[in-house]
Amino acid sequence: xxxxxxxxxxxxxxxxxxxxxxxxxxxxxxxxxxxxxxxxxxxxxxxxxxxxxxxxxxxxxxxxxxxxxxxxxxxxxxxxxxxxxxxxxxxxxxxxxxxxxxxxxxxxxxxxxxxxxxxxxxxxxxxxxxxxxxxxxxxxxxxxxxxxxxxxxxxxxxxxxxxxxxxxxxxxxxxxxxxxxxxxxxxxxxxxxxxxxxxxxxxxxxxxxxxxxxxxxxxxxxxxxxxxxxxxxxxxxxxxxxxxxxxxxxxxxxxxxxxxxxxxxxxxxxxxxxxxxxxxxxxxxxxxxxxxxxxxxxxxxxxxxxxxxxxxxxxxxxxxxxxxxxxxxx
Numbered sequence: 310x311x312x313x314x315x316x317x318x319x320x321x322x323x324x325x326x327x328x329x330x331x332x333x334x335x336x337x338x339x340x341x342x343x344x345x346x347x348x349x350x351x352x353x354x355x356x357x358x359x360x361x362x363x364x365x366x367x368x369x370x371x372x373x374x375x376x377x378x379x380x381x382x383x384x385x386x387x388x389x390x391x392x393x394x395x396x397x398x399x400x401x402x403x404x405x406x407x408x409x410x411x412x413x414x415x416x417x418x419x420x421x422x423x424x425x426x427x428x429x430x431x432x433x434x435x436x437x438x439x440x441x442x443x444x445x446x447x448x449x450x451x452x453x454x455x456x457x458x459x460x461x462x463x464x465x466x467x468x469x470x471x472x473x474x475x476x477x478x479x480x481x482x483x484x485x486x487x488x489x490x491x492x493x494x495x496x497x498x499x500x501x502x503x504x505x506x507x508x509x510x511x512x513x514x515x516x517x518x519x520x521x522x523x524x525x526x527x528x529x530x531x532x533x534x535x536x537x538x539x540x541x542x543x544x545x546x547x548x549x550x551x552x553x554x555x556x557x558x559x560x561x562x563x564x565x566x567x568x569x570x571x572x573x574x575x576x577x578x579x580x581x582x583x584x585x586x587x588x589x590x591x592x593x594x595x596x597x598x599x600x601x602x603x604x605x606x607x608x609x610x611x612x613x614x615x616x617x618x619x620x621x622x623x624x625x626x627x628x629x630x631x632x633x634x635x636x637x638x639x
């Protein structure tokens with residue numbers, strides 16, 4: 310998992326070409342936007358490309374749309390390249406330029422692997438370029454602050470985020486900015502996203518409640534054969550660590566509550582369970598494969614991940630959990 314930056318969709322109404330685009334262009338763009346909202350990344354990408362072809366591949370809006378679709382597909386290099394193309398055709402539209410710079414910055418940020426990665430420096434330059442084009446609060450300032458912290462320039466990052474908070478009012482990113490300010494390590498370590506759930510047993514449980522414990526988060530579903538196959542191993546793991554500060558939290562992707570409840574009761578699964586009916590938790594954790602396992606340390610940092618289930622999965626999870634339990638502060 311990586312720290313996620315924020316992409317803002319900006320659709321300019323200013324002319325983008327020397328002549329008005331054909332009517333089909335607007336229809337294609339609207340169709341692509343609808344597909345993007347439904348997270349239909351590949352269809353959206355295809356439709357944006359079709360729209361762009363109608364205007365000789367010179368639409369900044371279409372290129373930015375393609376970049377957003379590429380981001381959804383985790384094709385970050387392709388997203389950055391699409392933004393570079395978009396910048397050739399903005400025709401002086403500052404809002405589109407700012408959007409392209411911001412999105413290219415987020416792509417480079419995601420591609421960067423270490424604090425001294427040159428792509429982080431490129432991201433910083435892109436965010437600063439975006440900010441130079443706009444007035445008032447802008448999400449690029451939030452992204453810039455986080456990028457500076459990832460580069461271990463905490464004082465500079467704190468300054469940018471503090472300024473963003475002072476100007477952004479009730480923007481949803483304000484809460485996240487305050488957390489980065491309080492603990493800049495969040496820009497460098499894969500902290501689990503904050504969450505709170507009401508479990509199968511009616512217990513309220515949040516990430517904060519789990520601090521000080523080693524936590525195995527199991528993303529699964531009753532309709533997933535490997536998930537069902539993994540059940541006996543999880544039961545053994547639960548029994549082995551029942552006297553340790555160790556917690557299993559099962560997050561189910563089931564859509565039928567009755568089947569989910571029957572499986573838990575019928576198999577005596579005695580750990581925390583939550584039905585993620587709308588897939589919100591899975592999306593916040595970036596889960597795309599079932600089963601997926603995340604092992605969190607006592608601070609809520611994701612230390613190990615597994616996708617799928619195989620013959621070595623149980624033993625590997627147990628080994629890693631033992632080490633994290635051994636390293637707990639006493």
